[in-house]
Amino acid sequence: MSLQAASIASLGVDQIRQGLAAREFSAVELAQAALEFAQTENPKTNAFLHFSPERALAAAERVDQNLRAGDDLGPLAGVPVAVKDVIVTKGVRTTCGSRLLECYVPPYDATAVTRLEQAGGVILGKTNCDEFAMGSSNENSAFGPVRNPLALDRVPGGSSGGSAAAVAQGTAVLALGSDTGGSVRQPASFCGVVGVTPTYGRVSRYGLVAFASSLDHIGPFGRSVRDAALLLQTIAGRDECDATSAFAPVPDYLAHLDGSVAGTKIGLPREYFDDATSETASLIRKGVDRLRGLGCEIREISLPATKYAVPCYYIIATAEASSNLARYDGVRYTTRSDSATLSDMYRATRGAGFGAECKRRIMLGTYVLSHGYYDAYYLKAQKVRTLIAEDFRKAFGEVDAIVTPVSPSPAFKIGEKIDDPLEMYLSDIYTITGDLAGIPCMSVPCGKTAEGLPVGMQILTRHFDESGMFRLADAFEKAGGFAG
Amino acid sequence: MKITEKEVRYVAGLANLELTGEEIARLSKDLDEILGHIDTLNALDTSNIQPMAQVLYDAEETATLREDRERSPLGNDAALANAPLAGAGYFKVPKVIER
Numbered sequence: 001m002s003l004q005a006a007s008i009a010s011l012g013v014d015q016i017r018q019g020l021a022a023r024e025f026s027a028v029e030l031a032q033a034a035l036e037f038a039q040t041e042n043p044k045t046n047a048f049l050h051f052s053p054e055r056a057l058a059a060a061e062r063v064d065q066n067l068r069a070g071d072d073l074g075p076l077a078g079v080p081v082a083v084k085d086v087i088v089t090k091g092v093r094t095t096c097g098s099r100l101l102e103c104y105v106p107p108y109d110a111t112a113v114t115r116l117e118q119a120g121g122v123i124l125g126k127t128n129c130d131e132f133a134m135g136s137s138n139e140n141s142a143f144g145p146v147r148n149p150l151a152l153d154r155v156p157g158g159s160s161g162g163s164a165a166a167v168a169q170g171t172a173v174l175a176l177g178s179d180t181g182g183s184v185r186q187p188a189s190f191c192g193v194v195g196v197t198p199t200y201g202r203v204s205r206y207g208l209v210a211f212a213s214s215l216d217h218i219g220p221f222g223r224s225v226r227d228a229a230l231l232l233q234t235i236a237g238r239d240e241c242d243a244t245s246a247f248a249p250v251p252d253y254l255a256h257l258d259g260s261v262a263g264t265k266i267g268l269p270r271e272y273f274d275d276a277t278s279e280t281a282s283l284i285r286k287g288v289d290r291l292r293g294l295g296c297e298i299r300e301i302s303l304p305a306t307k308y309a310v311p312c313y314y315i316i317a318t319a320e321a322s323s324n325l326a327r328y329d330g331v332r333y334t335t336r337s338d339s340a341t342l343s344d345m346y347r348a349t350r351g352a353g354f355g356a357e358c359k360r361r362i363m364l365g366t367y368v369l370s371h372g373y374y375d376a377y378y379l380k381a382q383k384v385r386t387l388i389a390e391d392f393r394k395a396f397g398e399v400d401a402i403v404t405p406v407s408p409s410p411a412f413k414i415g416e417k418i419d420d421p422l423e424m425y426l427s428d429i430y431t432i433t434g435d436l437a438g439i440p441c442m443s444v445p446c447g448k449t450a451e452g453l454p455v456g457m458q459i460l461t462r463h464f465d466e467s468g469m470f471r472l473a474d475a476f477e478k479a480g481g482f483a484g
Numbered sequence: 485m486k487i488t489e490k491e492v493r494y495v496a497g498l499a500n501l502e503l504t505g506e507e508i509a510r511l512s513k514d515l516d517e518i519l520g521h522i523d524t525l526n527a528l529d530t531s532n533i534q535p536m537a538q539v540l541y542d543a544e545e546t547a548t549l550r551e552d553r554e555r556s557p558l559g560n561d562a563a564l565a566n567a568p569l570a571g572a573g574y575f576k577v578p579k580v581i582e583r
Contacts, residue, residue: 103566104566105565105566107562107565107566199540200539200540201539214537214538214539240550240551243550246540305528308525310521311522311523311524311525312525314518314522315522322499330568331567331568331575331577332566332567333568334566334567334568335568336568336569338578339578340578341578341579341580342577342579342580343500344578345578346500347500347501347502348502350499350500350501351501351502352502354501356507356510359501359503359511360511360514360515362499362501363496363499363501363511363515364518364519366495366498367487367491367495367515367519370498377522380525380530381525382535382536383530383535383536384528384530385536386533386534386535386536387528387530389536421514421517421518422514422517422518422521425518437539438539438540
């Protein structure tokens with residue numbers, strides 16, 4: 001195999017492992033070629049905000065040393081990875097897509113970053129996103145929108161738009177994103193790649209810049225289910241730096257990709273197929289037919305609290321965000337607007353630093369937590385969250401997995417929804433429920449519309465049943481989705 | 485109207501957020517619409533439902549406490565490296581107390 005541009009763009013983890021083992025290329029050669037390719041291609045999409053060549057080459061050099069010494073190679077040896085710019089990287093700028101952190105250079109690494117580098121991963125750079133991961137289109141980045149590599153006049157989805165776009169464009173083999181209300185699955189769906197939101201607590205949040213702590217997840221992107229599962233494998237597991245990270249042992253996900261899905265009971269929640277005439281719904285139905293063809297048992301189920309998920313989410317997420325974002329006050333994090341008094345300095349810094357969507361969410365979150373409103377909004381939303389989680393618990397008494405669309409529609413045009421925040425929020429309806437319940441969920445490509453826009457199928461399973469989710473997604477992918 | 489411009493100014497004060505007149509007008513409209521949508525939750529009787537504050541506990545609560553052992557801290561220089569203004573080992577801010 002040669003390191004030509006065309007082959008770099010379609011590399012998989014296994015191919016890289018084989019190429020290294022056969023000495024077709026060294027990890028440093030691959031890192032250099034991948035960086036050059038990514039830097040050349042990036043202006044088309046704006047997926048990467050900045051590159052980290054020194055760090056990438058140092059990581060690749062360690063892989064080559066292991067190769068020369070005949071040591072075991074890590075599972076991600078030499079694999080070029082992109083990291084969403086809300087995940088901190090020691091010595092490499094981490095902006096969160098915000099003017100406020102334009103010059104912020106973290107003094108430590110996120111646990112997920114440490115682990116993926118220990119596994120041999122090579123971080124090429126940091127990817128664009130909606131400011132502080134707040135958005136569904138990547139248009140809220142202070143550093144310009146990302147273009148969807150499959151349709152350059154359209155959004156890649158958000159908030160992890162840059163990570164999804166880089167994997168779709170081929171400028172990274174794998175990527176890390178973060179998901180609070182759909183920010184991994186929706187861009188994966190829009191860009192035609194695999195995106196995974198694991199069980200809450202499955203991956204340490206240490207070093208993930210906090211948006212809404214009870215909902216935040218780090219999740220992987222890949223061009224195949226197998227690659228995405230492998231990245232999750234390397235970053236998952238208990239971390240004493242995150243008290244909410246789970247103790248549950250991490251199973252060998254790849255061992256479960258055995259295609260044995262016959263007899264799997266799959267529920268289709270009727271609340272997610274309301275708009276049955278849409279092109280998206282009909283593509284998902286074709287995908288479900290393919291699953292039936294693999295021997296899965298399909299039945300209709302109901303998740304009655306679904307219609308309350310959007311208001312519930314936008315209370316909890318904004319309330320938590322308003323607290324988490326209080327720390328950007330001009331004292332510790334690089335950017336300050338000078339004023340004569342301390343309180344004026346706080347106000348001026350935050351007024352000048354945050355973009356429109358962050359301000360909207362800080363305001364909504366502050367409002368719902370303000371004196372006299374706590375019970376009516378935040379407490380109410382926490383109770384509704386119980387109902388949403390309970391819906392899933394009951395459903396998983398009957399079925400092993402739930403299949404739905406990821407988003408009501410495919411990638412929309414840049415600028416199309418930016419002036420209507422409520423409409424943008426409502427488009428998150430199918431993804432926020434999984435975050436509220438804390439269950440694993442993912443997007444797997446499920447064909448394209450007549451216009452050629454990808455549509456993602458969402459698979460949700462019980463807490464910590466990532467294995468069952470990957471097994472189903474992998475069998476579906478190997479069966480050709482239904483694209484063939 | 486769920487929220488007036490006066491309330492928006494008050495909440496902006498609580499959030500330490502300086503807003504322009506234009507932003508206040510826009511936010512009043514947006515928040516009014518969003519809060520109107522949030523009102524759909526009132527249709528739901530939640531009087532006997534426990535609030536969900538924590539997604540999962542997969543271990544005893546005390547198990548989340550890590551072992552009490554010495555670790556080297558970040559260090560003063562690293563902690564201050566991103567400060568807009570630092571001096572003598574501290575973050576510096578505009579004068580708070582008049583002499």
